[in-house]
Amino acid sequence: MIETTTNQRKMRLSRAEYKEIVRWTEQLRPTRQCMKMLKERFPNHSQSTLLSIFSLEYQKRTKRTISRHHAPDVIESHYQRYLSKAEAQPTAPVLLELANEVDLSPALMARIILDRYLQDLEGEMPSKSVLNSMLKEPSLIPDQILARNIYQCTINDCCYGPLVDCIKHAIGQEHEVLLCDKLKERNLSFLDENQLRTMGYDKTPDIILEVPIAVEGHIVHWIESKASFGDDHSHRTYLNEQFWSYWNRFGPGLVIYWYGFIGELDCQRDRGILLKDCFPTDIVTLCHATQQDKLQQEPE
Structure with missing residues (x-):
């Protein structure tokens, strides 16, 4: 089940907040008991956000030490x-x-x-x-x-293993379905990843909007769903391996990190990459924009 939170501000962390959590995770092991301790230490953050941060950090730690084992x-x-x-x-x-x-x-x-x-x-x-x-x-x-x-x-184990792989896959799919449902609620026409593959595209975002929208004043042609936390390393990797190639092919887009991200990473808006931690509420469609233009042009 997708975890919901009423405190959306805590999904978007400052780098200082993020580093405080990371420092505390260094003493933890990847067990479910340790995750309870992490939640008790940071009660204002969602458990999904904390687990995602811990998982990312523990994977980095493991890559540094696994060879000796x-x-x-x-x-x-x-x-x-x-x-x-x-x-x-x-x-x-x-x-x-x-x-x-x-x-x-x-x-x-x-x-x-x-x-x-x-x-x-x-x-x-x-x-x-x-x-x-x-x-x-x-x-x-x-x-x-x-x-x-x-x-x-x-x-x-909350970071590795077949059970974790299965859960991550299910959560990823669940958020993609959630994204599609939100788009349908707004009557926005779109193509999903499966449809794009049948059309011959090999590397695509999760969603391409058939009619672009504007979010917070920025044009959006495509949306990528990430059921994880966006830290420096993962976001930089995604930018280089996915997001910029989507931008080159389809134009500016939106990335949703459902479990939050470091706020300072949302610095590419003017270049065409917008970050959010939830489905945007400030959406302007082409239809709305046309109606507003007409109203402005009508004489009083």
């Missing part, structure tokens, strides 16, 4: 520690505890340990399809203690 000697150390702990405490969430202890995503730790277990079981490197299917459905794992530990890691 994939070193053969470290993998072996993690695996032997798991085996020892699982034997001593067969009902305890030992793999989840191990992941938190070494500051590694529980889902990524589960992948490493399962991969190592399958090498012993099959005598060779397991295929990605087998590995992925067991991560998605731990009951397929022959070792029931390991299966339970893999499951515990998957459901407790």
Whole structure:
């Protein structure tokens, strides 16, 4: 379900507010218990915004450190520690505890340990399809203690893993449907991404308006929906890989970061990229503009 908030101001954060949240996330692990702590520390921000910020920051942290966890000697150390702990405490969430202890995503730790277990079981490197299917459905794992530990890691990880991937995909689609519903409510004619692909477009925004609109005085030809928070790194990446190419092909457009963004990033309006954290209410259509022009031209 899409989280709603009555305090839209808190979706658009100053860089100082954002940095304060980021500093506090540095001590957290990607577990649902830690997210409760984050919400308690910043009660005026929506949980979706906080989770999105934390997820982005944790992914950056993971990219900096993941290579050391994939070193053969470290993998072996993690695996032997798991085996020892699982034997001593067969009902305890030992793999989840191990992941938190070494500051590694529980889902990524589960992948490493399962991969190592399958090498012993099959005598060779397991295929990605087998590995992925067991991560998605731990009951397929022959070792029931390991299966339970893999499951515990998957459901407790809020940043990585098949469950998170599924949730992110569903939330992304849900917001695209929400955007389409809002456009239909305003009787705005548009083409969605699926329609554009059938027309032969390969790289398109989520929505292209068949008749442009004006939002806060800026012309909008297309709309992109992002079910995430817009931080410096992600926004810069989107600008370079998506938004400017949309601008070159279709003209100026609007990006909706549904979970908020750093306010200082909304600095490209004059160049044709407008940022919002919700569906805009200040919309002027061509029809309205024409009516206003007529009224201004009519003699008193």
